Amino acid sequence: MKKTSFPKQDIKVLLLEGVSRTALDTFRSAGYTNIEFHEKSLPEAELAKAVASAHIVGIRSRSNLTAEMFQNSRRLMAVGAFCIGTNQIALDAAQARGIPVFNAPYSNTRSVAELVVAEAIMLMRRIPEKDKQCHVGGWSKSAVGSFEVRGKTLGIVGYGHIGTQVGVLAESLGMRVIYYDIETQLALGNAQPVGSLHELLGKSDIVTLHVPETAGTQWMIGAPELAAMKPGGLLINASRGTVVVIEALAEAIKSGHVGGAAVDVFPVEPKGNAEAFVSPLQNLPNVILTPHIGGSTLEAQENIGFEVAAKLVRYSDNGSTLSAVNFPEVSLPEHPRSRRLLHIHRNMPGMLTQINNLFSDQAVNIDAQFLQTAGQVGYVVIDVSASEEQAETLKDRLAAIPGTLKTRLLY
Numbered sequence: 260m261k262k263t264s265f266p267k268q269d270i271k272v273l274l275l276e277g278v279s280r281t282a283l284d285t286f287r288s289a290g291y292t293n294i295e296f297h298e299k300s301l302p303e304a305e306l307a308k309a310v311a312s313a314h315i316v317g318i319r320s321r322s323n324l325t326a327e328m329f330q331n332s333r334r335l336m337a338v339g340a341f342c343i344g345t346n347q348i349a350l351d352a353a354q355a356r357g358i359p360v361f362n363a364p365y366s367n368t369r370s371v372a373e374l375v376v377a378e379a380i381m382l383m384r385r386i387p388e389k390d391k392q393c394h395v396g397g398w399s400k401s402a403v404g405s406f407e408v409r410g411k412t413l414g415i416v417g418y419g420h421i422g423t424q425v426g427v428l429a430e431s432l433g434m435r436v437i438y439y440d441i442e443t444q445l446a447l448g449n450a451q452p453v454g455s456l457h458e459l460l461g462k463s464d465i466v467t468l469h470v471p472e473t474a475g476t477q478w479m480i481g482a483p484e485l486a487a488m489k490p491g492g493l494l495i496n497a498s499r500g501t502v503v504v505i506e507a508l509a510e511a512i513k514s515g516h517v518g519g520a521a522v523d524v525f526p527v528e529p530k531g532n533a534e535a536f537v538s539p540l541q542n543l544p545n546v547i548l549t550p551h552i553g554g555s556t557l558e559a560q561e562n563i564g565f566e567v568a569a570k571l572v573r574y575s576d577n578g579s580t581l582s583a584v585n586f587p588e589v590s591l592p593e594h595p596r597s598r599r600l601l602h603i604h605r606n607m608p609g610m611l612t613q614i615n616n617l618f619s620d621q622a623v624n625i626d627a628q629f630l631q632t633a634g635q636v637g638y639v640v641i642d643v644s645a646s647e648e649q650a651e652t653l654k655d656r657l658a659a660i661p662g663t664l665k666t667r668l669l670y
């Protein structure tokens with residue numbers, strides 16, 4: 260095996276929340292054997308301890324990685340979010356410690372889109388109520404309140420990877436699709452952008468939310484927005500629980516103004532399957548509640564396992580940070596004949612000069628150099644023709660430059 264400055268068997272990989280076995284396979288086939296795997300998330304104190312002892316950490320949506328955890332995790336090299344959302348991670352704090360965070364921006368998007376389209380049909384037919392009645396011996400064969408989705412208007416809030424797929428699937432069912440996004444987005448099929456959220460709410464028979472959790476989306480659907488929906492309109496939320504004021508939604512359903520809802524994400528979600536779930540939406544008519552499983556299909560989880568583990572391995576083995584969500588992105592070639600030094604530093608004037616002076620002092624040839632900065636962090640990768648000893652000396656001297664966050668040497 261190719262030598263690295265830090266032997267792979269000593270690199271501790273912590274994988275939580277039952278990430279797919281494909282992640283373990285990917286790490287193992289790349290030579291990483293020190294893997295701690297948990298089916299569930301860990302309670303906060305245990306999580307903090309486990310993260311502090313790991314070099315690479317993989318989570319899903321239930322584990323909150325706080326600024327304090329990053330502060331106390333000196334060994335931590337990289338984090339993988341085996342999902343799309345990264346709101347559970349203190350990204351700026353990770354960046355400030357020189358820790359890139361990777362996610363899987365596409366792998367579960369189709370799964371979410373399929374569920375949303377299925378829910379649109381189920382809600383339009385008031386299936387939740389009919390299903391419940393049949394289970395307890397009832398039989399209410401009636402067309403009252405049941406409609407086809409064909410010809411109805413679907414309003415998509417957040418026309419990104421998931422929203423666009425929902426739109427394409429909905430059009431194939433004969434729906435009219437409108438969307439609202441804060442960015443200009445290319446309309447797929449016959450979808451039409453609208454100028455404001457309120458315009459979308461007033462024109463849609465079904466509203467579906469596909470925005471990330473940000474300051475701008477927090478509680479974006481509250482009582483005034485629900486009131487702006489068409490009478491009897493339906494709401495689907497498979498984005499984040501903080502996007503909808505859930506008490507207001509419950510009231511709007513009770514009043515009959517909102518005709519039903521399918522909700523997959525909640526402001527507070529149980530930490531694990533053993534914890535009880537409580538919501539004001541329980542036992543309301545025409546409501547589908549699911550336990551944050553929009554992206555939980557075997558296909559999606561297997562793909563995510565491969566994708567995120569491969570990004571973490573590539574960073575660890577080669578230094579590439581392509582598609583990191585909080586870090587300068589560098590896609591690096593292999594370095595078969597050079598030793599590779601990685602230098603992560605505070606983004607401040609004069610840093611590159613100090614680094615380059617150090618190499619000229621040591622009379623070492625630089626074969627290639629890559630520099631990228633993002634926010635408060637700069638990332639320099641230097642391939643050198645140097646002996647092992649020279650490279651180790653350079654690494655130590657790089658580490659001594661004021662403002663250095665992390666240095667690594669890859670052989």
Ligand SMILES: NC(=O)C1=CN([C@@H]2O[C@H](COP(=O)(O)OP(=O)(O)OC[C@H]3O[C@@H](n4cnc5c(N)ncnc54)[C@H](O)[C@@H]3O)[C@@H](O)[C@H]2O)C=CC1
Pocket residue numbers: 343344364367368371416417418419420421422439440441442444469470471472473475476479497498499523524551552553554555
């Ligand atoms: N229920 C589940 O299991 C899953 C939930 N998700 C959630 O779905 C979200 C969306 O996923 P993607 O479509 O892949 O993300 P994306 O980043 O491709 O699309 C999000 C879109 O929302 C838009 N947006 C942001 N703020 C907005 C605002 N205030 N108003 C209107 N539009 C706004 C963005 O411009 C972007 O086009 C994720 O961030 C995640 O939180 C993702 C996967 C699974």
Ligand SMILES: O=C(O)CCC(=O)C(=O)O
Pocket residue numbers: 319320321341342343344345367554555
């Ligand atoms: O499957 C998960 O753990 C979370 C899915 C999700 O919400 C996401 O990908 O953002």
